[in-house]
Amino acid sequence: MKNNSQFAMRDSQLKNRRGRFAEALMGAVFLCSALASVAAVALICLFLFVRGLPAMAEIGLFRFLLGREWSPTDIPPAFGILPMIAGSLYITAGAVVIGGPVGILTAVFLARSCPKRLYRFVKPGVDLLAGIPSVVYGFFGMMVLLPFAGSSMLSASLLLGVMILPTVIGLAESALRAVPEAYYEGALALGAGHYRSVFRVVLPAAKSGVLAAVVLGVGRAIGETMAVIMVAGNQARMPLGLLYGARTLTANIVLEMGYAAELHRGALIATGVVLFVFILIINLSFSALKGASRRDSKN
């Protein structure tokens, strides 16, 4: 009897020690995978800045950012990316003007008015929209938009407006769902109709979350490459108008990286740096808005 219990004790100690080892090992594994994405960001950052900043310095920061001419193969070459910055900003703004309101209204509908049966169709539809590869969007744009709007900023904005819908809808919907039901009921109890209650009380209460959704949509739009290249025309000149073509920062990199060398290559990487900074700004404002929205829904 005594022996048995001794064995049992040693056994459980052994198990314990093994258990602790497994715990520690798994902890390390989880930590490593968590660090992987951070490391990836850090490496990308490092690569971009190490390769991009010298080029920027060589061209001159102001001539690079504010130069209106991009002719990298001329002698002497000109590396001004203002046309591409403008192209990216205009096309993104257009996408938000189109996709923002549609997305927000869809989110309002899904969160507050949609009958359950319809929801089962609309919601997966929206999710599917997010999964379509951007080259397919591009094809769609070439076939459907180009005959009417040509290769232009308008086509690119329309297409991007659709592409950011799932992002805007998803986040805005959850922001709206986080609004306490008591606000809606309070508005109804004062004799306000359903839509008035939703648009004057619930939607304003979800303001920061909905704005965050739009900001993330902006991030999507500014980073989109393939679909834009297929419909935007890609002329490297200052945008002339809605119905004229323009080139975005992303397009600039993709279109020329194949044959660029030396300073030209550096200038393209530096274009990536600019894009990166844009995304950084967008993400920071997104987090700030997200924080504000969390505070809102706590009240």
Add this chain to the structure above:
Amino acid sequence: MKDKSIFEIKSLDLFYGNFQALKSINMELAGGEITAFIGPSGCGKSTLLKTLNRMNDLVEGCRITGTVRLMGQDVYGGMDVNLLRRRVGMVFQKPNPFPMSVYDNIAFGPRTHGVKKKSALDSVVEKSLRDAAIWDEVKDRLKKPALALSGGQQQRLCIARALAVGPEVLLMDEPTSALDPISTGKIEELLLQLREEYSIVIVTHNMQQATRVSDRTAFFLLGEVVEYAKTETMFSMPKDKRTEDYITGRFG
């Protein structure tokens, strides 16, 4: 308005799906009085309150038979529900000011019903806040967010917000259960003042509160009204054994 019945409820049954939450309710609520609904949790007192301004419409699977009349008009027969809710205001258990300024909270109702002029809104806001005995506390912070007020202030703000649309009846669903005793005292005091101008129905868990503020009391149990009488009478000489057991604290 005094002594005239404001709500007439006849053979009212209410179901949530298959569950019958109210069983053949018959009662008349007197105008210019405070009526208290008491009873243990789940007895149907809040449910009946919400049938009076049709907030039960929001509950899925809620079915109602019987009639509810507001000053003779059938509440469930073609009456515009927004108009009904304008005439029958509601204050909720947990204060629910909107996340906007004090001023905009009060002005929301009047704006909803078409008041646009700044001067008119200003005077409605001031009058409502005065009537809810909170004007002195908030007059210097009308543009500040309502959520920055204390819980008791928020609840009086909600009362002011309900008053701003000019209701005839005020429904209050345990309006003090989330508040401290001092805030509760202020609200009870306010109720007694409001009785001069409004008919009030209050659901309460607190029997002392019922005796302090109400003229009549209805005791609910398992979806039925067991007893409905003048408050003094009910608390001194309850007719039904179950009422007596409840008010003497033997269950509930």
